[in-house]
Amino acid sequence: MSMAKLNPKGASADARATGAQLLAWYDRHHRSLPWRLPPARIAAGERPDPYRVWLSEIMLQQTTVQAVKPYFETFTSRWPSVRALAGAPGDDIMKVWAGLGYYSRARNLKKCAEAVVERFGGEFPADLDLLKSLPGIGDYTAAAIAAIAFDRPVAVVDGNVERVATRLRSIATPLPAAKPQIRAFVQSILPAARPGDFAQATMDLGATICTPRRPACALCPVNGDCLAFLGDEPERFPVKAPKAEKPKRLGAAFVAQRNDGAILLRKRPETGLLGGMSEPPTSGWTSRQDGEPGLEAAPFEAEWEPAGMVGHVFTHFELRLSVYRANIDRAAPDGCWWSAAADIHSEALPTVMKKAIEAAIPGATLKPVQNRQQRRN
DNA sequence: TACACGTGGGT
């Protein structure tokens, strides 16, 4: 059992050994991911494409690898470079991002791509502060890009690393207050070489071994250095502040369908919840519990029929949406448009809005079978 | 510092 003691330079022999062990583990057990260059190719002198590193890091913010994979494939196929993305219409980006959540990321994605083209000639900067000056890039993402894409020796601290670090050092300070301690510790075990591989090694360890619940400590390459493991309660870390209760809100959605199957949509304001995304007309979402929002919130008079209730859980509140449906044939009101039946699936509809449309018109948001229109052409 | 900001999977 080795208790690491920091020397005046900030890194003990044990700490350095921890970093080296993580790298050795990564060489054997790294995950194979679409945006990742495996350690053997890094060792051979290759570097990953900074565009792909950036795009993957933005998508992976608060989002699982599994959810990101198909979106990353779609984005890189459609927009293979930051210049291509910068030239894309913002609405197209929102449509392709639809379903991935945290839509400010998609709005900032275009802003950032444009800034890279205008300010840096289409090449991502390697400098931490320049990276952080770009929209959507904060402390974590700047460090990740600098380390992974540009081989800069910086500490990369995400949720995985926070978990690994608080366990290794038995840091009982609740998050986020513990962040400075965590950063200092990660800095102390940072190897002299391979900062990008080291960052990904620590994240892979957190994702596959040092998991939030039931960590596989027996398989951990650094369990001999882990104070939480030696103290027999790794799951105690990290300590987090208690979460606030989720309020419940009520609202209504109005799904109007034209005789040819088109559905009436509008665009939400550019900022705020689901900003810049599309929706069928909805009421405001209130916290009152004295009854469901009713027809007074409808976009126009029609024979609105109840079409059920949709529940959806956002990060900070729960929503129950009363869905109404009407078949009408009229011009779209100001700010709205009729979206053809064949186009609904590719609109910038957040998941909650797809749920509402599905409640009113089952199958309406699914991708139509490719044939009829094609045959006519 | 604290809160707003999505979604889907795991237990």
Added chain:
DNA sequence: TACCCAAGTGT
């Protein structure tokens, strides 16, 4: 079921 959680950022 209810809660937790995931490669965080912006305000």
